[in-house]
Amino acid sequence: MLKRSKSTLRQIAKEAGVSIDTVSRVLNGRNKELWPGTMQRAATIRAIAQKLKYRPNSSARAIRTGRSNAMALLQSSVAQNSYLPWPLLNGIYDAMERHDLHLMLSRMPDEKLVNPAIIPEILRYTMSDGLLVNYHSRMPAQLVELIGQYQIPAIFINVKADADCVYSDDHLAGKIACQELIKRGHRQISYIDYHNNHSDPETHYSAFDRYRGYVDAMREAGLVAELRGGQFMTPEQRIAECTRLLKLEERPTAILAYSEDSASFLTYAASMLGVRMPQDLSIATFSNQPAIVCGIKLTTLVSPWQQIGELSVELLKSKIKDPAVALASKAVPFVLYEGTSVVHPVLV
Amino acid sequence: MRHKNRVFASALVHKKEYMEVTMEIIKANPIATLKQIAEEAGVSIDTVSRVLNGKNKEVWPSTAARAANIRLIAQRLNYSPNVLARSTRTGKFGCIALLQAAESNRSILSVSLLQGIQDAVHAANVNLTLTKLPDDKLINEGAAPKILREWLADGLLINYQADIPQRMIELIDASDFPYIWINSKHASNCVYPEDFEASRAATEYLLSLGHTRIAYAEYVYNHSPGIRPSHYSADERLDGYTMAMQGAGLTPRLLSLKRPLNHEEALQYSRECLASPDRPTAVLAYCPHETSALLYAMAMEKLRVGEDVSVMTFGEELDEISGAATTKMEIQWGEIGRVSTQMLLDKIAAPEKQIPSRGVKLRLRTGATCRPPSQSGGGSR
Numbered sequence: 137m138l139k140r141s142k143s144t145l146r147q148i149a150k151e152a153g154v155s156i157d158t159v160s161r162v163l164n165g166r167n168k169e170l171w172p173g174t175m176q177r178a179a180t181i182r183a184i185a186q187k188l189k190y191r192p193n194s195s196a197r198a199i200r201t202g203r204s205n206a207m208a209l210l211q212s213s214v215a216q217n218s219y220l221p222w223p224l225l226n227g228i229y230d231a232m233e234r235h236d237l238h239l240m241l242s243r244m245p246d247e248k249l250v251n252p253a254i255i256p257e258i259l260r261y262t263m264s265d266g267l268l269v270n271y272h273s274r275m276p277a278q279l280v281e282l283i284g285q286y287q288i289p290a291i292f293i294n295v296k297a298d299a300d301c302v303y304s305d306d307h308l309a310g311k312i313a314c315q316e317l318i319k320r321g322h323r324q325i326s327y328i329d330y331h332n333n334h335s336d337p338e339t340h341y342s343a344f345d346r347y348r349g350y351v352d353a354m355r356e357a358g359l360v361a362e363l364r365g366g367q368f369m370t371p372e373q374r375i376a377e378c379t380r381l382l383k384l385e386e387r388p389t390a391i392l393a394y395s396e397d398s399a400s401f402l403t404y405a406a407s408m409l410g411v412r413m414p415q416d417l418s419i420a421t422f423s424n425q426p427a428i429v430c431g432i433k434l435t436t437l438v439s440p441w442q443q444i445g446e447l448s449v450e451l452l453k454s455k456i457k458d459p460a461v462a463l464a465s466k467a468v469p470f471v472l473y474e475g476t477s478v479v480h481p482v483l484v
Numbered sequence: 485m486r487h488k489n490r491v492f493a494s495a496l497v498h499k500k501e502y503m504e505v506t507m508e509i510i511k512a513n514p515i516a517t518l519k520q521i522a523e524e525a526g527v528s529i530d531t532v533s534r535v536l537n538g539k540n541k542e543v544w545p546s547t548a549a550r551a552a553n554i555r556l557i558a559q560r561l562n563y564s565p566n567v568l569a570r571s572t573r574t575g576k577f578g579c580i581a582l583l584q585a586a587e588s589n590r591s592i593l594s595v596s597l598l599q600g601i602q603d604a605v606h607a608a609n610v611n612l613t614l615t616k617l618p619d620d621k622l623i624n625e626g627a628a629p630k631i632l633r634e635w636l637a638d639g640l641l642i643n644y645q646a647d648i649p650q651r652m653i654e655l656i657d658a659s660d661f662p663y664i665w666i667n668s669k670h671a672s673n674c675v676y677p678e679d680f681e682a683s684r685a686a687t688e689y690l691l692s693l694g695h696t697r698i699a700y701a702e703y704v705y706n707h708s709p710g711i712r713p714s715h716y717s718a719d720e721r722l723d724g725y726t727m728a729m730q731g732a733g734l735t736p737r738l739l740s741l742k743r744p745l746n747h748e749e750a751l752q753y754s755r756e757c758l759a760s761p762d763r764p765t766a767v768l769a770y771c772p773h774e775t776s777a778l779l780y781a782m783a784m785e786k787l788r789v790g791e792d793v794s795v796m797t798f799g800e801e802l803d804e805i806s807g808a809a810t811t812k813m814e815i816q817w818g819e820i821g822r823v824s825t826q827m828l829l830d831k832i833a834a835p836e837k838q839i840p841s842r843g844v845k846l847r848l849r850t851g852a853t854c855r856p857p858s859q860s861g862g863g864s865r
Contacts, residue, residue: 206613211602213602213606215595215596215599220595220598222593225593225614226616229614229616233616238613238636239613239614239615240579240611240612240613240614241582241598241602241612241613241614242611242612243602243606252552253535253540253542253551253555256555256558257536262611263579263611263613263636371804371807371808371809372807372808374807375806375807376807400776400805401805401807403780404779404780404783404805404806404807407780407783407784408783408786428747429776429780430751430780431747431748431750431751431752431777431780432747
């Protein structure tokens with residue numbers, strides 16, 4: 137068993153023969169240790185604190201201030217409804233660390249999140265001062281209402297609305313990606329999405345926005361836009377679709393793929409058909425990192441997850457200060473990564 | 485008493501001291517209490533507690549109205565029910581911390597692992613916090629206590645896989661902060677995937693389909709003399725494969741340049757291996773990196789997946805590049821998350837107990853990338 141230790145700042149101060157203020161300064165790292173004498177004294181204080189097993193307590197501070205100095209990342213208990221790529225988690229974590237905040241990971245079933253008895257208590261349940269709500273689909277509508285009603289400080293990640301959201305600028309990304317292809321001289325550019333159902337309004341905004349960005353860039357250049365897919369397909373169907381597209385007589389010279397996943401099916405089909413990349417086919421896509429498929433570095437619009445994470449924490453900080461004020465949502469631009477997958481079309 | 489490392493010992497939660505400090509602060513800073521709310525609402529403290537803890541049955545309109553009133557009062561009085569107050573009563577924070585390395589490639593956090601941890605955490609009604617630390621913070625004696633005291637956690641899940649500094653292992657093993665290692669092998673207190681068994685089972689599966697020319701591909705690690713692969717699975721998967729092959733009286737064949745290959749090199753090397761007439765009829769690939777290179781190489785060499793060459797791998801990612809689900813030994817991350825969290829909770833309840841390490845079996849998931857070898861003897865078409 138551990139021996140009971142009754143070490144307080146006072147005890148350390150007494151033993152070191154200095155004031156409590158000095159002990160506090162030293163142990164909280166706020167001491168200026170410029171002179172050998174000061175440094176030595178600080179070292180002595182730390183040694184005594186260690187001997188006495190002193191553990192300054194952030195929970196004590198929390199009780200004093202009524203804040204837990206933590207933010208909770210709230211996710212759906214249905215895995216598919218919350219998307220948490222590593223750079224997003226990283227961004228959230230890094231920003232919190234800068235502000236000396238804890239990250240709590242919380243997951244609650246929807247029925248709890250729409251329960252009027254639970255929402256007012258949610259900060260207590262999640263041990264936090266505010267919520268980062270991370271739902272990319274099927275967020276319970278009542279949750280948003282209740283959060284507003286009880287003025288729970290909350291920022292929504294990966295959701296596109298006017299206030300209190302941080303999301304990626306997929307429309308701009310779609311436009312930039314398409315312009316990259318046009319710039320290289322491509323005229324026949326198709327857009328493929330074998331993942332999202334474009335006729336379902338519940339589909340994530342990135343599906344519509346990337347495509348609309350592409351359409352706008354095509355229109356501005358006086359070119360005809362073409363959507364391939366636009367509905368969810370099985371892997372076999374994806375391969376079959378890509379094969380059909382690449383076998384067309386009027387085959388596009390460039391293809392913009394909604395995701396790295398779509399691009400991988402395309403490159404696989406092209407490899408089988410002996411379609412050379414990039415000589416015969418230029419490809420650009422969107423991903424969380426510069427995409428490499430089939431040994432080729434694809435020109436990629438990289439999702440700004442790290443910044444989305446960091447920005448959400450900053451917004452939530454303001455929100456915690458004043459939960460009543462609606463904050464303008466932030467759209468974060470993608471980063472263009474130029475791979476080796478886009479070249480001038482070979483004119484036969 | 486077990487010898488305890490002083491650095492970590494100094495950072496331990498000393499419950500009695502902690503309780504004294506917090507009780508003093510609570511007494512000195514009265515915030516709205518259940519009692520105040522009860523007085524104002526004209527109900528008992530029990531009722532207030534039930535309502536605010538969500539344990540109230542609000543079946544009747546009058547009960548619901550009363551509960552709503554109590555919540556309004558609590559809100560107006562800025563009542564902040566405090567886990568910290570609860571932790572003072574119980575001596576526990578009701579929270580565990582998941583520790584990740586600062587570099588993402590050294591702490592793989594799969595979605596299912598996080599799900600599993602959250603399942604267990606939720607069932608036990610405790611909270612989960614995430615901490616990411618650069619190594620120097622953990623092996624620097626001055627810094628560790630500062631970090632530990634900020635955690636507010638009763639125990640640690642350490643999710644470090646690769647290149648764990650020896651000093652960190654020593655410091656953590658010597659501490660009596662409850663901890664469990666995830667996905668790395670230690671004498672006790674760890675949960676890891678059973679890679680040796682999985683690799684043997686995978687090879688035996690390919691043997692059972694009738695393959696004899698089975699190769700093992702690995703393009704990830706540096707095998708220069710004196711360098712050990714950074715994760716135990718490198719050795720275990722190779723050993724499991726080798727043992728199964730030798731058990732069947734067959735010669736193991738390794739597809740590897742004994743150094744890490746980038747995507748282009750991986751594709752090129754896979755093409756060379758598959759173009760030769762004595763190509764294997766089945767390949768067991770260390771991870772998705774080799775698998776995708778092999779699948780693309782097959783497409784370019786006009787080889788049919790499954791029919792000409794079977795491909796099998798480990799892990800949970802990489803599916804369906806070739807239009808067909810990959811046959812694989814699936815790491816049960818969800819189970820690993822649940823098991824390790826439960827072990828940690830047991831450890832927190834009885835910190836003196838050494839918990840034996842536990843391997844979690846991988847499960848065979850048959851996809852469409854493995855078939856019996858073709859009649860022509862496999863190599864040619």
